[in-house]
Amino acid sequence: NWEKQLLSTLTNEEYEVLVSILEKLNNKLKA
Numbered sequence: 001n002w003e004k005q006l007l008s009t010l011t012n013e014e015y016e017v018l019v020s021i022l023e024k025l026n027n028k029l030k031a
Contacts, residue, residue, distance in 0.1 A: 010018065 007015065
């Protein structure tokens with residue numbers, strides 16, 4: 001599972017940034 005592999009290489013900080021970017025994209029798509 002490449003997603004799990006990718007997540008395990010991220011630091012917590014990078015993960016937080018990624019999540020916030022995804023949420024912003026999500027909000028733009030809903031608008």
